Amino acid sequence: MKSKYLREGEPFVWCSGAALALILLLTLYLVGVIFQNGLGVFWVNSVARLEMTDGSLFMGEEIQTSEHSNGDSRVQLKIANRDLYSLDFKWVFHKDVTATSYPEDTVVVERLEYGNFIGFLSSVNLADTPASDGDQYSLLKTSLKDLSRHHGQIESVESQLADLNYEVERLDHKLGKLRYRDKQQSPDYAKIVAERNTLRLKFDGLVHQLSELERVQATNVAVFKDVNGTSVTLPLTSIVRIYKPNGLSFFGKFSLYVQKVWELFFDDPRESNTEGGLFPAIFGTVMLIVVMAIFSFPLGVIAGIYLREYARDGFMVRLVRIAVNNLAGIPSIVYGIFGLAFFVYGIGSSIDQIFFPEMLPAPTFGTGGMLWASLTLGLLTIPVVIVSTEEALGAIPGGIRESSYALGATKFQTLSRILLPLASPGIMTGFILAMARAAGEVAPLMITGVVKLAPSLPVDLQYPFLHLDRKFMHLGFHIYDIGFQSPNVEAAKPMVFVTTLLLLGIVIALTSTAIIMRSRMKKKFAIAD
Amino acid sequence: MTNEKNAVTSIEDSIVQVRDLNLFYGTSQALFNLDFDIPRNRVTALIGPSGCGKSTFIRCINRMNDLVDIVRIDGSIQLNGQDIFAKSVDVIDLRRRIGMVFQKSNPFPKSIYENVVYGLRIGGVTEKPDLDEAAVVSLKRAALWDEVKDRLHDSAMGLSGGQMQRLCIARAIAVAPDIILMDEPCSALDPRSTAHIEELIRELNGEYTIIIVTHNMQQASRVSDYTAFLYEGELVEFGKTKDLFTVPVEKATEDYITGRFG
Numbered sequence: 178m179k180s181k182y183l184r185e186g187e188p189f190v191w192c193s194g195a196a197l198a199l200i201l202l203l204t205l206y207l208v209g210v211i212f213q214n215g216l217g218v219f220w221v222n223s224v225a226r227l228e229m230t231d232g233s234l235f236m237g238e239e240i241q242t243s244e245h246s247n248g249d250s251r252v253q254l255k256i257a258n259r260d261l262y263s264l265d266f267k268w269v270f271h272k273d274v275t276a277t278s279y280p281e282d283t284v285v286v287e288r289l290e291y292g293n294f295i296g297f298l299s300s301v302n303l304a305d306t307p308a309s310d311g312d313q314y315s316l317l318k319t320s321l322k323d324l325s326r327h328h329g330q331i332e333s334v335e336s337q338l339a340d341l342n343y344e345v346e347r348l349d350h351k352l353g354k355l356r357y358r359d360k361q362q363s364p365d366y367a368k369i370v371a372e373r374n375t376l377r378l379k380f381d382g383l384v385h386q387l388s389e390l391e392r393v394q395a396t397n398v399a400v401f402k403d404v405n406g407t408s409v410t411l412p413l414t415s416i417v418r419i420y421k422p423n424g425l426s427f428f429g430k431f432s433l434y435v436q437k438v439w440e441l442f443f444d445d446p447r448e449s450n451t452e453g454g455l456f457p458a459i460f461g462t463v464m465l466i467v468v469m470a471i472f473s474f475p476l477g478v479i480a481g482i483y484l485r486e487y488a489r490d491g492f493m494v495r496l497v498r499i500a501v502n503n504l505a506g507i508p509s510i511v512y513g514i515f516g517l518a519f520f521v522y523g524i525g526s527s528i529d530q531i532f533f534p535e536m537l538p539a540p541t542f543g544t545g546g547m548l549w550a551s552l553t554l555g556l557l558t559i560p561v562v563i564v565s566t567e568e569a570l571g572a573i574p575g576g577i578r579e580s581s582y583a584l585g586a587t588k589f590q591t592l593s594r595i596l597l598p599l600a601s602p603g604i605m606t607g608f609i610l611a612m613a614r615a616a617g618e619v620a621p622l623m624i625t626g627v628v629k630l631a632p633s634l635p636v637d638l639q640y641p642f643l644h645l646d647r648k649f650m651h652l653g654f655h656i657y658d659i660g661f662q663s664p665n666v667e668a669a670k671p672m673v674f675v676t677t678l679l680l681l682g683i684v685i686a687l688t689s690t691a692i693i694m695r696s697r698m699k700k701k702f703a704i705a706d
Numbered sequence: 707m708t709n710e711k712n713a714v715t716s717i718e719d720s721i722v723q724v725r726d727l728n729l730f731y732g733t734s735q736a737l738f739n740l741d742f743d744i745p746r747n748r749v750t751a752l753i754g755p756s757g758c759g760k761s762t763f764i765r766c767i768n769r770m771n772d773l774v775d776i777v778r779i780d781g782s783i784q785l786n787g788q789d790i791f792a793k794s795v796d797v798i799d800l801r802r803r804i805g806m807v808f809q810k811s812n813p814f815p816k817s818i819y820e821n822v823v824y825g826l827r828i829g830g831v832t833e834k835p836d837l838d839e840a841a842v843v844s845l846k847r848a849a850l851w852d853e854v855k856d857r858l859h860d861s862a863m864g865l866s867g868g869q870m871q872r873l874c875i876a877r878a879i880a881v882a883p884d885i886i887l888m889d890e891p892c893s894a895l896d897p898r899s900t901a902h903i904e905e906l907i908r909e910l911n912g913e914y915t916i917i918i919v920t921h922n923m924q925q926a927s928r929v930s931d932y933t934a935f936l937y938e939g940e941l942v943e944f945g946k947t948k949d950l951f952t953v954p955v956e957k958a959t960e961d962y963i964t965g966r967f968g
Contacts, residue, residue: 489775576812580874583768584825584881585802594828595814702815703863 208681215678218671219437221422221430224283224295225254226404227269228276235269236283236295236404238422245270257285257293258403265292265668279423284314286401287417289447292668294411296403304396317399317419324413327394334387341380343639348373350536357535441675450629450659451669455679457631461649462616462683464635465551468645469615473555474562474608481566481604486592498567505560513621516553521545521625541646545626547635548645553625554618558611565610569603570596598702605695609688616684619653627654629662652680721746721885721915722767726781729762729771729939736762738940740781744932749907749916751930751947753923755962759939760919764887767917768804769797786884802829805878809890811870813862813877818845818854821862821873825881840880848876849906868899875906879914886910888918892925904929923963927951935959 182188222238229235237254245251251270259265286294301317309316348369355366397413420433444454484501488494525543533541542548573596581591619627628648635647656676659669720743729737737759744750752760762771769790771777782789790800802825813821820827822844823837831837841858845851850872854865862873871891878886888907892900907916907929920926926933927947934944935958943950943959954960 574810574812576808576810577814579770579773580806580808580812580877581814581824582773583770583801583804583806583808584828584877585798585800586824586828587798590828594824599815703861 211674211677211681214671214674218675219434219441221285221420221425221433223279224285224422226278226280226283227254227274229269230273230275234404235267237267238295240266255293257295258291258409259665260291261403261407261409265665281421281424282314283421283423284401284419285422286411286419287452288411289415289417292448292452294401294403294409296401296409299400299402299408301399302397304393314421317413320397320413321416321419324394324397327390328414331387331390331394334383334390338380338383338387340639341376341383345373345376345380348376353535441679446630450655451663451665451672455652455655455676457634458650458652458655458676459679459683460634460636461547461627461631462652462680463687465547465554465622465649465651466612466615466687468547468551469554469558470608470612472552473559473611476555477559477562477607477611478566478604480559481563482570482592482597484563485567485570486588486596501560501563505564508620509557509618510620512553512557513624516549516556516621516625517545520549520552525549545624545648546646547626547649550622550626550649551645553621554615557618557621558615561611561614562604562607565607566600566604569600569606572603573599598698601702602695602699605691605698609691609695612687612691613684616680616687617653619651619657622651622654627651629654629658652676652683656680719746720744721786723784724781725784727763727766727783728780729759729766730778730780731774732776736939737766740941742934742941742944744915744917746915747912748931749911749918749929750932750934751926752917752919752934752936753921753926753962754936754942756921758936760936761889763936764806764889764917764919767885767887768801768806770801770806772797802881803884805881805883805886807871807874807878807886807888807891809893811867811874811894813865813870813873815861815863817859818862818865818873819858822876822880824877829881844876844880847879847910848872849902849909850876866899868895868902871895871899871903872906875903879910883914885915885917888916890919890921893921900925923951935962937962 222240224236224238227235235254235256237256240253240255242250242252249270249272251268254267254269255265256262256267257265280297282297284294284296284298286296288294298313298317301313301320303320351369352366352373355361355363355369360366391414394414395412398410399413399416401409401411403409418433418436420429425433440454442454442459443456445456446458447453484494484497488497521544525540528542529537529540577595577599578591581595586594626648628650631648631650633644633647635644635649636642637644656673659676660666660673663669722744724740724742724744727737727740728735740763752763754760765771766779766783767785767790771779779791782791784790785800785803788795814824816824819841822841823831826837826840831840842851845854850869853869854873857864862870865873871894875886875891892903895903904925907918910916911929911931918926918930930947932945933947933950935942935950935956937958943954943956945955950959951963954963960966
């Protein structure tokens with residue numbers, strides 16, 4: 178009986194099932210933790226007002242409760258008001274709390290600086306209208322709405338300034354070129370100097386206009402009080418959003434949630450990246466993968482085709498194959514160092530010396546940037562593409578090849594009309610793996626061009642539109658940066674989860690697109706057995 | 707030794723002349739001094755036990771063995787009086803004149819129509835009317851037209867095994883070859899499909915030179931006009947099928963066809 182049980186391999190079935198279940202559980206746990214922490218970040222929590230036994234008052238969002246080692250339970254409050262208390266979070270023992278309440282008129286103010294403010298609104302002082310005794314909160318709301326219109330004005334001036342600045346830079350570049358060639362006397366030089374001066378004047382005018390606009394705005398202020406009565410005056414321009422968390426209905430909370438998620442996707446970061454949006458990082462991540470794919474996929478596929486179809490199978494090919502397989506095992510930081518040495522310092526410096534000598538010693542391509550980071554990642558993912566291409570080609574039954582040859586097809590015709598379409602699902606698998614790997618890499622990027630905060634995107638409306646020399650932001654690096662390099666780690670924690678969730682989402686979106694394409698190809702090019 | 711056996715080979719009109727053909731895989735020899743003629747527009751069967759070199763031999767005719775690095779060939783095969791191993795021969799052109807059907811039907815993962823016209827397309831034919839006509843004619847010749855005429859642009863993968871094999875025959879016919887090589891075309895098919903293919907071969911007889919490798923002695927006797935018996939890389943006997951099966955000259959042939967070995 179027992180021997181039959183063993184002979185049929187029952188224990189093996191159990192073992193293999195258990196192994197799969199374990200892996201699945203771990204993955205689910207990881208994803209679960211990310212989702213639980215990431216999805217809740219933008220949900221508005223109620224703000225509690227705690228009276229303590231020693232008479233002190235605290236107000237804050239309840240973040241988490243935990244059991245202290247001596248058995249007392251305690252609660253972590255996000256008390257915010259960094260400008261007043263210097264700490265965002267505070268642990269409070271439940272036994273020290275005498276009363277807890279949730280005042281309806283509590284306001285939470287999201288500010289451009291110092292994080293959130295939690296307290297009460299006292300008054301709104303507008304420059305062009307006399308103070309009124311009406312509902313200050315709705316007055317503030319309407320003035321904020323008006324302000325956002327004015328804000329549009331400011332933003333348009335700012336963007337004009339940025340364009341002018343870029344123009345001036347371009348002219349400076351031209352002047353530098355002429356100076357480098359000793360052509361200060363040429364009429365072109367004088368013309369450019371004149372042009373530059375007019376731009377400069379225009380620039381100064383705009384700066385003046387901007388400061389005027391800002392000065393007017395700064396006179397519109399709102400006065401708040403914290404729980405202890407300390408008053409804080411905030412210019413309306415510094416307020417991003419204001420709401421009363423304790424008075425919000427479910428739908429109110431939901432619409433705030435949607436607003437905040439929108440802001441996350443399409444806005445720039447603030448407060449050393451712990452708040453605001455992630456748009457530049459999302460853009461950088463996706464663009465990095467796309468540029469990487471443009472370089473590495475065609476190259477990898479062609480190399481794979483050569484190895485499998487054209488190279489004469491022998492010692493050399495086997496050696497190359499082993500080398501390619503081992504490439505995939507090299508730590509990614511080593512690729513980063515190689516990228517820095519070869520691409521940035523080698524090729525980049527040469528490009529600078531040949532094409533941008535007038536800019537030196539300031540580097541143009543001789544420093545980390547989108548192009549070099551993508552190439553480094555491309556190098557890192559090429560082995561995966563080569564191996565999968567080779568395997569996909571190798572898996573095609575010999576009979577298919579032979580019947581094509583027997584019909585008088587050349588090697589190239591067979592390859593392009595029969596073999597590549599047949600191998601395409603397998604090659605796609607390689608692409609998917611390569612993309613997922615590239616999206617998750619951070620280490621090589623850190624030395625080839627990623628930055629904490631990039632002033633401009635690698636693609637914009639300024640000629641030549643695509644700026645592959647620029648540095649960029651990346652979600653993976655963002656996680657590391659705000660999670661471990663931020664001055665205020667506790668405040669950045671929610672953002673770490675959100676960023677992780679986003680990165681996960683991008684990888685899933687990219688790979689599932691590829692998987693859908695692959696299944697279409699599979700359907701189209703299925704071979705009968 | 708081979709020459710006296712070929713005395714029977716008084717063929718009216720031959721298309722392929724095999725002369726002193728020796729073939730080596732690396733250092734081991736697979737074919738020994740093959741020397742016989744293959745008649746034009748007739749069906750010639752190659753029989754013999756597994757590994758006797760039948761497939762290797764027919765792969766010499768369209769030079770499929772070129773694809774195997776370690777193969778070396780001595781001697782000559784003349785097709786219409788021209789040595790196919792000569793340097794001046796374009797192997798692509800040669801293969802275009804010789805169709806081949808394999809043991810395992812292997813249609814390309816394309817539509818039925820595209821499968822049939824593949825040989826024409828790679829040969830540079832682009833005119834739609836020409837392709838259409840070739841497709842219809844070839845499918846009719848391969849006795850597949852009635853079954854697929856309403857779904858020409860469906861995937862060939864939806865066909866049954868027998869239909870796939872007939873599609874492969876249609877594909878080979880479409881380029882109007884001088885010779886059709888068939889390497890055990892029925893060994894993977896059920897008896898009904900086999901009968902279908904055999905009937906097709908009989909219909910094509912007289913229009914095409916067909917060389918068929920088969921393990922099935924009954925099949926050889928049913929479809930072929932001439933039969934060659936190969937044993938361990940040597941041609942044991944070659945002659946008219948009805949002679950070879952009724953009055954074999956060699957003892958080995960008699961033993962093989964009566965099932966005493968093989």
